[in-house]
Amino acid sequence: MATIIANGKTFQVPDGTRLVLALKDAGLDIMHRCGGHARCTTCRVTFNSGEPETYHPREKEKLESIGALGQFRLSCHILCEGTMDVNILQPFSASGLSDPGPRPSDEIPADE
Numbered sequence: 001m002a003t004i005i006a007n008g009k010t011f012q013v014p015d016g017t018r019l020v021l022a023l024k025d026a027g028l029d030i031m032h033r034c035g036g037h038a039r040c041t042t043c044r045v046t047f048n049s050g051e052p053e054t055y056h057p058r059e060k061e062k063l064e065s066i067g068a069l070g071q072f073r074l075s076c077h078i079l080c081e082g083t084m085d086v087n088i089l090q091p092f093s094a095s096g097l098s099d100p101g102p103r104p105s106d107e108i109p110a111d112e
């Protein structure tokens with residue numbers, strides 16, 4: 001099991017859970033406007049601790065394309081492991097949008 005700390009909540013999820021789903025299913029206020037395809041960047045988080053050292057290639061490509069590599073991570077392309085202490089940067093409640101986006105699939109999509 002992985003331990004996730006976010007917005008004052010601490011909870012556990014199975015290893016390998018997509019971080020965006022762990023946060024969403026814990027009732028936390030996170031967006032995922034593209035449905036977890038590394039396109040929208042609304043699922044962005046920063047880490048207080050436990051940041052993965054490696055990037056999914058699609059996450060790295062997206063962050064590089066917008067000049068954000070090193071500034072934040074895409075929770076839809078991170079799998080939970082160990083203890084991760086994260087900050088949600090773009091809460092749905094502050095977005096003014098009608099919904100946070102389609103639910104991401106349980107697995108990171110294969111190459112598209």
Ligand code: FES
Nearest residue numbers: 036038041043076
């Ligand atoms: S980039 Fe769109 S949900 Fe992660």
